[in-house]
Amino acid sequence: MSLFHWGQHSEGLLCTEEGTTYHCTRGSSMPQYKLTYFNLRGRAEISRYLFAYSGKKYEDHRIEVADWPKVKPTIPFGKVPILEVDGVTIHQSLAIARYLARESGLAGQTPVEQALADAIVDTIDDFMTLFPWAEKNQDVRKQAFDDILTNKAPELLKDLDTFLGDNTWLVGESVTWADFYWDVCSTTLLSCKPDLADNYPRLLALRDRVQALPAIAAWIQKRPKTIM
Ligand SMILES: N[C@@H](CCC(=O)N[C@@H](CS)C(=O)NCC(=O)O)C(=O)O
Structure with a gap:
């Protein structure tokens, strides 16, 4: 007769049989992650950085644009990215990223650091949402992008530079998701205007x-x- 004893383990349930230890996947506490977005960096890239840094395995599911009309109605709130965690669907890119940052110790080391990291992420995100990303008319799009990059970006860059000062990382003594978000967003901004941050070494x-x-x-x- 086979006697199994089930016990909780930090990486999942253990089932043991007379001194033999088996790692069982059924009921494992290691979440299954599926990140769904388009084949773009866009609003999913911050989470992909967090997965890369933490080494957590995930499915990087990229929807074809042609399939979007049939996929959209199946997604809660009808927008991507979404992250499925053991079948629970989380929407909103920054809620997803904040969750992953917390799970990986990248949200900030104290409540104040966490609030500051959130504030920097929101500040950068406020700026990114100024752009008409979905504008189809290329002339209108270009004019708006040029205006924002020329007239609005300098203020953000000056303030971020002042906030960073001579510190290594934006918040606290170690890297946080705020540093990742700066890198992800500035990569896209620099692809639009390569000299954008030349005054901010x-x-x-x-x-x-x-x-x-x-x-x-x-x-x-x-x-x-991908282009962005
Ligand atoms: N604030 C949301 C914005 C989500 C959003 O607008 N996603 C776009 C792609 S970046 C989308 O799903 N567009 C397709 C649609 O709205 O049908 C977030 O950060 O996740």
Whole structure:
């Protein structure tokens, strides 16, 4: 007769049989993650950085644009990215990323650091949402992008540079998801205007530091090459 004893383990349930230990996947506490977005960096890339840095396995599901009309009605709130965690669907890119940052110790080391990291992420995100990303008319789009990059970006960059000062990371003594978000968003901004941050070497150096983290460097090397 086979006697199994089920017990909780930090990486899942253990089932043991007379001194033999088996790791069982059924009921495992290691979540199954599925991140769904388009084949773009966009609003999913911050979460892909967090997965890369933490080494957590996930499915990086990229929807074809042609399939979107039939997929959209199946998604709660009808927008991507979404993250499925053991079948629970989380929407909103920054809620997803904040959850992953907390899980990986990248949300900030104290409640105040966490609030500051959130504030920096929201500040960068406020700026990113100024752009008419979905505008179909290329002239209208270009005019709006040029205006924002020329007239509105300098204020953000000056404030971020002041906030960073001569510190290594934006918040606290170690890297947080705020540093990742700066790198992800500035990569897209610099692809639109390569000299955008030339007056801010400290912000460019922060990008270099993020991109030099081995797990991030490996992800940047292997990720699908997309326009944004
Ligand atoms: N605030 C949301 C915005 C989500 C959003 O607008 N997603 C876009 C792609 S970046 C989308 O799903 N567009 C397709 C649609 O609205 O049908 C977030 O950060 O997740």
